[in-house]
Amino acid sequence: VHLFLLSLLWLDDVENVDTALKAAHDLNQKIACSHPLTALPDEADSSALLQAMEELIQHFELPTYYQTLLKQLKEALLNPQLTLSGQLLPYIHQDSLMAFGLEKAEEYHRYAWTAPYALKGYENMELSTQMLLFDAIQKGLNVEILDENDQFLKLWHGHHVEYVKNGNMTSKDNYVIPLAMANKTVTKKILAAADFPVPAGSEFSSLEEGLAYYPLIKNRQIVVKPKSTNFGLGISIFQEPASLEAYRKALEIAFSEDAAVLVEEFIAGTEYRFFVLDGQCEAVLLRVAANVVGDGQHTVRELVAIKNDNPLRGRDHRSPLEIIELGDIELLMLDQQGYGPDDILPAGVKVDLRRNSNISTGGDSIDVTDSMHPSYKELAADMAKAMGAWACGVDLIIPDSSAISTKENPNCTCIELNFNPSMYMHTYCAEGPGQSITPKILAKLFPEMD
Incomplete structure (x- = not known):
């Protein structure tokens, strides 16, 4: 359609416009009402239009x-079966396309x-951005995608x-x-200076x-x-003392993701993600690390494939959830538990x-906000306020969530602040x-619309 419209600008202006429009209207009616496989009449000369496109x-x-596109157009002009009406002809039954329409509607x-969470037409964008786009459209905001690959919106x-x-x-x-939250060392130093617990x-x-x-x-x-x-890329956790070989492998995996690596004490407890917006916690998520449960029949590899379905x-x-991989980290974890990927896991x-427990590495998400x-x-x-962050994810390890947290006894440790917390x-x-x-x-960005 774009090429067609440009070609109209390319062509010379029509003389005797009223007469030409009347003749064009009559010709259009004649062709539109003819059988789909009828060849174009002689007066429907497309050569000037095709030449303009060329x-x-x-x-x-x-x-x-x-x-x-132009090649396909020329072929359709010579063979009416290739036109849209020609392609639809076999689906017409009793002068109706109802059955075809219903079939397409069901399709x-x-x-x-198949993915009710996705904004159709924008599936290539990150899911949180799709969700924001959907809500912005519903809210009546004007939207422009400045850079689809970089998830940048106006x-x-x-x-x-x-x-x-x-x-x-x-x-x-x-x-x-x-930038500060992306640097785990800087994050730890800022939080520690504000007397918050860090590993x-x-x-x-x-x-x-x-x-x-x-x-x-x-x-x-x-x-x-x-x-x-x-x-969660490149992270290895050892709840039991690591052998030198396993430790070396963990370092290699971490260095493959970054030029600097942190080795920290392991904090026992359950990991939760807190989403903070403008000084208030809006959501809390329990994230369960990627796992499979045996049935006595399938191997670990097969159980992963089943879960990925x-x-x-x-x-x-x-x-909303990521495919579970069986990469170096997962194989190292399996080995520590005494299994290989092709072992049948007992029921x-x-x-x-x-x-x-990152969702981005195959974990499961459980909402525990309430x-x-x-x-x-x-x-x-x-x-989040201590970091100066308006929107971020706060990852806390909590040994016992039934115990109340106080300033003197926080009963938890902050392992990370996340500037891109995957809201989806x-x-x-x-x-x-x-x-x-x-x-x-x-609502925070456009308070005047509420």
């Missing part, structure tokens, strides 16, 4: 895609429900313009705050430095992780494939009611 393509050096209905109402990246990065956060540990910039540290931690529970990566699981943060036996004690929500909000996992949970986050972000 000259346009050559003049502007358009991609070969346009040459292919599109099935397609819509939203505006009247003269009020807001730019949003990744669904939650906005003008409300100053530039340095996401002890050391930072290394080479494999040799990290290996030299082994005598100090060989009898301890530890976590090995990249300094500045997100989504869940329609909620996908890749690259385009689905009822659960094996963890990750120690870190059951979490308010003291922990307040603590998470205070940590709070909304579309594996278990629990879920919490709508993106409408609250839009």
Whole structure:
């Protein structure tokens, strides 16, 4: 259609416009009412239009895609069976396309429900951004996608313009705050200076430095992780003392993700993600590490494949849950539990494939917003304030969530603050009611619309 419209601009103006329009209308009626396979009449000369398209393509050096379009158009002009009406002809029954229409409607209905969480037409974008787009459209905001690959949006109402990246990065956060949260060492130092509990540990910039540290931690529970990566990439957790070989492998995995690595004490307890927006905790998620449960018949590899069949699981943060992988970290975890990927897992036996519970590495999400004690929500909000973060995820390890958290005895440890906390996992949970986050972000950005 674009090429057709441009070709009309390319052509010379029509003389005797009224007469030409009347003749064109009559010709259009004649062709439209004829049988779909009837050849075009002689007066329907398309040569000038085709030549204009050809000259346009050559003049502007358009991609070969346009040459292919023109080739298909020429073929359809010679063979009416290739036109849209010609292609629909076999589906007409008793002068009606009703059966064909119903079949297509059912097909599109099935397609819509294969991923009801997705905004159709925008599935290539990260799911949190899709959700924000949907809510912005529902709210009546003007929307422009500035960069689809970078998840960069422009939203505006009247003269009020807001730019949003990744669904939650906005003008409300100053530039340095996401950079600080991306650096786990900086995050720990800021929180520790504000008297919040963080794990002890050391930072290394080479494999040799990290290996030299082994005598100090060989009898301890530890976590090995990249300094500045997100989504749980490259993290290895040892709840039992690691062998030198396993420790080396963990360091190699972490260094493959970043130029610096942290080795920290392992904090026992349950990990929760708190989503904080503008000084208030809006959602709490229990994240269960990637795992499978045996049935006595299938191997670990087969159980992973079965679990990955869940329609909620996908890749690259385009689905509420991520596909479970069997990579180096997962195989290392299996080995520590005495299993290999092709071993049949006994019925009822659960094996963890990750120690870190990130949804982005195959974990399961459970909404516990209503059951979490308010003291922990307040603590998470205070940590975000200490960082100066407007929107972020706060990851807390809590040994006993029934115990109240106080300033003197917080009863938890903060292992990370996340500047890109994947809001979708709070909304579309594996278990629990879920919490709508993106409408609250839009309400904060455009208060004049409420």
